[in-house]
Amino acid sequence: MTNEVALNPAAVLNGVGVEAIIRAEKIEKYYAQPSENRIQVISPTDLSIVPGEIVALLGPSGSGKSTMLRMLTGLSRPSAGQVYWHEKPIADTEINVAIVFQSFALFPWMTVLENVEAPLKARGIAPDERRKRSLKMLDTVGLDGFEGAYPKELSGGMRQRVGFARALVVEPEVLFMDEPFSALDVLTAENLRSELLELWSHKTMPTKAVFIVTHNIEEAVLLADRIIVLGRNPGHIRTDFKVQIPQPRDKKSEPFTQLVDYIYKVLTRPDVTPTEDPAQLQRVRDQRQMKYQMLPHARPGGVAGLLEILLDKAGRDDIYRLADDLAFEIDDLLPIVDAAQLLGFLTIEEGDAVITESGAEFGNSEILRQKELFRTAAIDNVLLLRQIRRALETKSDHTITEEFFLDMLDEQFSEEESLKQIETAVTWGRYAELFDFDAGKRRFMLADAEEESATVEEAK
Ligand code: ADP
Ligand code: MG
Numbered sequence: 529m530t531n532e533v534a535l536n537p538a539a540v541l542n543g544v545g546v547e548a549i550i551r552a553e554k555i556e557k558y559y560a561q562p563s564e565n566r567i568q569v570i571s572p573t574d575l576s577i578v579p580g581e582i583v584a585l586l587g588p589s590g591s592g593k594s595t596m597l598r599m600l601t602g603l604s605r606p607s608a609g610q611v612y613w614h615e616k617p618i619a620d621t622e623i624n625v626a627i628v629f630q631s632f633a634l635f636p637w638m639t640v641l642e643n644v645e646a647p648l649k650a651r652g653i654a655p656d657e658r659r660k661r662s663l664k665m666l667d668t669v670g671l672d673g674f675e676g677a678y679p680k681e682l683s684g685g686m687r688q689r690v691g692f693a694r695a696l697v698v699e700p701e702v703l704f705m706d707e708p709f710s711a712l713d714v715l716t717a718e719n720l721r722s723e724l725l726e727l728w729s730h731k732t733m734p735t736k737a738v739f740i741v742t743h744n745i746e747e748a749v750l751l752a753d754r755i756i757v758l759g760r761n762p763g764h765i766r767t768d769f770k771v772q773i774p775q776p777r778d779k780k781s782e783p784f785t786q787l788v789d790y791i792y793k794v795l796t797r798p799d800v801t802p803t804e805d806p807a808q809l810q811r812v813r814d815q816r817q818m819k820y821q822m823l824p825h826a827r828p829g830g831v832a833g834l835l836e837i838l839l840d841k842a843g844r845d846d847i848y849r850l851a852d853d854l855a856f857e858i859d860d861l862l863p864i865v866d867a868a869q870l871l872g873f874l875t876i877e878e879g880d881a882v883i884t885e886s887g888a889e890f891g892n893s894e895i896l897r898q899k900e901l902f903r904t905a906a907i908d909n910v911l912l913l914r915q916i917r918r919a920l921e922t923k924s925d926h927t928i929t930e931e932f933f934l935d936m937l938d939e940q941f942s943e944e945e946s947l948k949q950i951e952t953a954v955t956w957g958r959y960a961e962l963f964d965f966d967a968g969k970r971r972f973m974l975a976d977a978e979e980e981s982a983t984v985e986e987a988k
Contacts, residue, residue: 547614548576549702549737550600555609557595557763568762569595572609575756575765577702579736582728584752586742588795588859589848592763593741594706600739601625601704626695630707632687634679634694640666641675644693651698665697666690668732670723685716692724696733703733705740709747710846714880721751729775743848744879745791749784750777757794757802760859767794767802792876796824796862820912820940823952824866828902828959831868834861835883835891838874843883850881871905903960912937912953917962920974927973930965 557570570592577583577600587593598604599611602618602625611618626647634643644662653661666675669689679687688708695703709717727733742748748755752771759766773783794802837854838845845853851861865881868874873887883891890901906913912933919928930950937946954965957972964975 546578546580548578548612549614550577550618551612551615552576552600552606553610553612555599555606555611557592557599557604558607570599570606570763573763573765575600575768577737577739581753582738582740582751583754583756584740584742584748585756585758586745586748586791586795587758587763588760588857589743589852590857591758591760593743593758595763596758597627597704597706597739597741601627603627624698624701626698626700626703628688628691628695628703628705628708630711632679632684632691632711634687634690636679638678639675640671640677640679640682640690643679643690644697647694647698661697662693665693668696668727669693683716684712685720688712688716688720692720696727696735699734701735702737702739703735705738707741707743710742710744717747721747725751725775744846745788745795746779746879749773749787749791750779755791757791796859796866820937820949821870821910822941822945823910823912823949823956824863824870825948825952826864826867827955830864831871831873831902832890832898834864834868834881835873835887838881838883839888839891843888844880846879847876847881848879871902871909873905899960902956903962906956906960906962910953910956912949913957913960913962916953916957916972920963920972927966927971930970930972933972 552573552575554572554574555570556568556572559567559569561567573596575596585593585596595604599606602611602613602623605619613621613623635646638646641659641662644666645658648658648661663675666672669692671686671689671693674682674686679690682690688711691708695705709720712720724738728735728738738751740748740751749771754768754770756768757766758764771787773781773787777784779785837850841850847861847865851857854861865874865876868881868887869876872884873890874881874883876882886901886905890898890905893901907917915936916928916933919932920926933950933953934946937949941949954972957963958965961975963972965972
């Protein structure tokens, strides 16, 4: 039952089936400006949180995830629209939520125990009861023995455990988390995630729903029963769907990696409208079996730059952190990451871009060698480039029309996308000195016939 309801948000809104704990109706957020134009951060959005699910809110940074969380928890008023708590306007009613933030937000002058007790004190719970519940919760999150420690004496992972204990001790009906694991190292984050899942699945906590904001796709697929993807400018829901993979989930299993792939595609292509239809997944799968890979529209120079930066960071970094550090919009960085991945220069592991051996060699080389390595990688990995090159070598005059390849691409891509594919192929082919393109005559040609064919033979 829950499945059907959540698959169709309209059903939740209509009150069919499960009643929503929190229901947002056409909420939006904008900020006034000195000039008359206001900054629209969230466009009118409907969203419900129903019992029994972990919801992940995914999206690039700046898409309004934190703003959404603040509105859903009553921390911030929507500029328009209304949030309901059990069908009562949130401002007029007692709500029972707790929030875990990325930055721990502990009181530094209080001990661990006092930090956990603080929200109970605020709710007027008697000292004995307070202490009992806090100690029990500290035990649950694995902090037995650290009651008297101060936050500064703890590691990041342990501080976040205190954050969880402090949130859970009030027995919130909905637990909200805003990037709770992103300040932690990979292993600590992994441990805390599985412990959270354990608490949730064994019903150790009375919490009825969990809402987690994250930019980490794997994290969302690992934890969530339902994933909502936000797009930017202004923030809006791009897709909202159920994750049907049973728990515990294996990150290496086919359905897991396919879903990660799908979401990754949704995020890398802000122009494409994903459907809530699970058949979409099938379509992505089919696309993987299609003849031509989709060439990401990135320049070879961008790929080189990315690899150099990654080398600087010991060969590995979180993609979103990378974008932040570079003051890049994630949507601009992702095609470059995609291109590097396609060429075998990097792999994606748990949201991190990890440089490969050939990627490291490429990043460390001077420009001429880089072109050579790019040429080899392109011929080995990119069918379209291989075909153009072969065709040019085969034809006696070493030239061929753009039309010839457009016809083949058209079967798989839209007309517009086929043209873009050719454009990117030209950029890559020119850089790798695989071929040249006469924009006036719309013809491909071998730049320097004799010399080039020798190089390609070598590369093969
Ligand atoms: P996310 O959590 O997805 O990274 P946020 O919700 O923090 O995104 O922010 C969404 C957008 O709202 C950002 O573009 C941010 O610049 C903008 N924003 C946040 N607060 C204000 C404000 N007080 N005035 C104007 N714009 C704001
Ligand atoms: Mg945020």
